[in-house]
Amino acid sequence: MHPSSQMARKAIYNSVQSSCHSAISSASP
Secondary structure, three states, X not given: OOHHHHHHHHHHHXXXXXXXXXXXXXXXX
16 A cells, blocks of 8 residues: 555545534534
């Protein structure tokens, strides 16, 4: 596996995690 693809995978994981976190925080009262 190339380090660039690993970095991209990490960036995607971070963006997905942050979007899920923001959705959960916005859903709570």
